[in-house]
Amino acid sequence: MTTPSTRAGRLLGGATAGALALAAVAAFPSTAQAASPTAPSAAAQRPSASSEAGLRRAVDKANRQDGRARLKLRDDVRFNGRLGGAIEVEDDLVLNARGHTIDADGVDRIFTVADGARLVVKNARLRGGAPAAGESGGAVLVNGSLVVRNTSMLANKVTGTGASGGAVFNNGGEVLISDSRLARNTATRAGGAIEALEGLTQLIGTRLVNNSTGAEPGNGGGLHLTGGGAVEITSSWIGGNSAGAEGGGLWNSADGTFLVDRTRIEGNTAGGAAADQGGGGIYNDGGFMRVTRSTIDDNTATGAAGSGGGILNNLGTLEVSESTINDNQAPRAGGGIEANAGDTVVRRSALTDNTAGAAPGNGGGLHLTGAGTVDVVGSTVSGNTALAEGGGLWNSAGGVFTVRGSDVVDNVAAGGAADQGGGGLYNEMGDLTVRGSTVTGNSAPGAAGSGGGLFNNQGTLTVVQSDVIGNDAQRAGGAIEANLGTTSVQRSALNDNTAGAAPGNGGAVHLTGAGTVDVTGTEVRGNRASAEGGGLWNSAAGTFTVTGSEVVANTAGGKDADQGGGGLYNDGGTLTVRDSVVSENTATGTAGSGGGLLNKGTLEVTGSTFDANTSVRAGGAIETTDATSVTLRDVVLTGNDTGASPGNGGGLHITAAGVVTYTGGTVTGNNAANEGGGLWNSATGVLTVSDVTVRGNTAPTNPDNHNDGGVFTVDGTPVPPTP
Incomplete structure (x- = not known):
């Protein structure tokens, strides 16, 4: 992290505005402080001027005394x-202008302050400054020090190659502007209003309004x-400015x-077309930027691939605390904040109602590009929109992104592809941690949009002690x-x-492809999927582990016989459930199966309870299909139910050539509308049961164990097929 300079450290320790003002007085002593305690000499009496000639004579005299x-x-x-150029x-x-105007009328700049000299201007209007093309400082060029109080600087300009500082150019000196307006x-x-080439520049209670830069390159x-200087802005308003x-x-x-x-930055625009340009409100090009107790509102990056509607941190260190980043827009990414590598911290702040447009439109609230770090702490990310990915937050490949003690609420990512979405957060191959x-x-909501809360795309996602x-x-x-x-x-x-209807899988968590998911000590409750896996859904090549968790009252609405899985759905991968409770889940479709769990792959369940789950077709607790392998150890199947379509296997149902080994546990109080209230084996299935208590189940036919013709043994004794 960049270490701030000593001179600029007054705010870095959390100084109040009062402390900053005292520091400013120390840097720029007032007239009363600097005056001799003895009576002023005749040479120090206050002359006056009422014309250009009089002003020039008075300043010339002051220079010589x-x-x-x-x-x-x-x-x-x-x-x-006719009388010369800059004074x-x-x-x-x-200089106390007493409310009067000094208008350079395009002749030159108004003042040049020499190295070692000091100019105090108060109660003035400085306007119409325009030095020769290529020169900087439209109203004042400062080589020494400048203090401006209760003054307006209006419609000054600098033109030509390299010309900077439409009103003020601080050439390595010291500038303090308070209670003033630059427009x-x-x-x-x-530097439409102010260019600082190193030195120290301070603004207190000042307005920078409707200033602009051209396109060479057109910054600030x-x-x-520019360079290694320091700028301190407090209790000010930066509004309606534009940069090319x-x-x-x-x-x-x-x-x-x-x-x-404590500053408001509002309604500014930056027009750069490249992905690393923009920063409608603020652009940090590799330095140290701290924003505290401020509002960044309604700023825009307008270029074709412009980023960072509110702030763009380009390879630098950005700290935002106790601030609001609201209603900013960028076409490419980072409606509120774009971080291009570097280090970005958002602490006790709000990122609200920002928008990333359609080029491609990622990270409505905050977007990280490249191998940077972002830490969002104790903050609110709310109401942001991205037209593609990461309505709230977006993390890059190589990025390390941490969200701690924060609320990510009511954000939208509208991308229509299956690998787009992530309404709250999107992780693009990076490292994302969400904690507390x-x-x-x-x-x-896109046509195939996925990950309503979070989308982990080929990265590492860790969610700890959080509510999704x-x-x-x-x-x-x-x-x-x-x-x-x-x-x-x-x-x-x-x-x-909720997972919707396209197709609508994994109400809580859905795994695509050969990834791994580990759910530990977690409650999965009340989720809904239109088709499969009301709670959790594992892919054909996935590895999915559930440990010490509760999967309760989830619903899957798929209508086909191989759809359902009210609590969990395994679509051919490896699913492991340990020391967990799967309860009150439902497969509600016309032929929905596996009220608690539907398995089409490799399943291992240990030390777990399936209780009060229901399905319409088969497998009130567990349905396993053709060519699958299931191992159940110390598993309790109790109070599960399957309906009348046809209604087989209240506890466990095997379809086709599934293979199940069940060791230890109980199968009690389950019900089937047709056959096998407890266990049901298919004509080609293999079911081996050892040390399992099977009793008290209900069904019109074979209430405990039903064998439809396959291999079914209980403690080594075959269960004969039902005629």
Whole structure:
């Protein structure tokens, strides 16, 4: 992380505005502080001026006398071009304009402050400054120090190649502007209102409004910092500024330290067309940027692939705390914040109602590009929209992204492909950790959108002690979609999520491809899938493990005989369930099977209970289909029920050539509307039962054990086929 400079450290320790103001006074002492305690000499008396000629004579006289000079204006002043160009300040001058205007009328800039000199301007209007093409500082060029109080700088401009600082150019000096307004200033290169070339620049209670830069390159519509200087902005408003490329409001350099506190940055635009351009409100080009107690609102990156509607952190260090990033827009990515590598921290802040457009439209709230780090702590990510992926947050390949103690709520990712979505969060081959957080009310509504809450695309996703509740996806994974990769859910709640009708698999978690999913110590409750796996769904090549968890009251609505799996569905992969409870789940479709679990692959269940699950066709608790392998150890099947279509195998049902080995446990109180209230074996199935208590089940035919012609033994004794 970049270490801020000592000079700029006043805000870095969390200083209040009062402390900052005191620091500013120390850097720029007031007239009263600097004055001699003795009576002023005649040379120090306050002369006045009411014309351009009078102003020039008074400043020239001040330059030639010792000590501080004071000057007041008695009337407006307009340059006529016959008396010279910029007024040179070479010593220590305090100018009180008393509300009057100095209008350069396009002749030149108004003031040049020499190295070692100091100019204080108060109660003035400085306008119409325009130095020769290629020169910088439309109103004031500062080589020494400048203090501006209660002053307006209006419609100043610099033109030509390299021209920067439409109103003020700080050339390595010290600038303090307080309670002032800089508006409608323009620069060709950078810094529509202010360009700081190193040095220290401070704004307190100041407005930078409707300033702009051109396209060479066109950075920092309001203020631009070049080199290793420092900028401190507090209690100010940066609004309606525009930059041709980057940083519509503010722009920080690779070596700069930039601090923004209690400031509103609103309605700024940046027009850069490249993916690493934009930053409608703020652009940080590799330096240190801290934003505290501020609002970044309604800023836009307008270029074709512009990113970071509110803020773009390009390879730098960005810290945002106790701030609101709201209603910003970017076409490519990062409606609120785009982080291009670097280190980004969002702490106790809100990312709300931001939008990433259609090019491609990822990361409505925050988007990370490249191998950077992002840490979102104690924050709210709400109401953001991405037209493709990651309505709230998006993590890149190589990225390390952590969400801690935060709420990710009501975000939307609208991408229509099966590998798009992630209404709340999207992980694109990176490392994403969600800890102690809430992910709720997010949606992936695209035609095949997946991962209503989270989408892990070939990366590593870890969810710990978090609530993923009430999310929905059109295709699969109402709470979480895992496409390959490694997904771990620990001590969390996956509740009331929904997978829609395209096809609608995995109400809570859906695994696509040869990935791994581990669900440990987690509640999976009240989720719904239109087709398969009301709670959890494993792919044909997947490895899915459930340990010490509760899978309760989930629903799968698929109508075919190989659909259902109210609690869990295994579509041919390896599914392991250990020390868990699978209860009150339902397969509701016309021929829905496996109220608790439907297996089409390799299944191992140990030390678990299947209780009060129901299905319409078969397998109230467990349905296993053709060419599958099932191992049950110390498993309790109790109180499960299958309906009348046809209604076989209240506890366990084997279809076709499934193979089941069941050792230890109980099968009690289950019911089938037709055959085998407890266990049902097919004509080609193999069912081997040892040390299992099977009793008290109900069915019109063979209430405990039914063999439809396959190999069925209980403690070594064959169960004869039913005639």
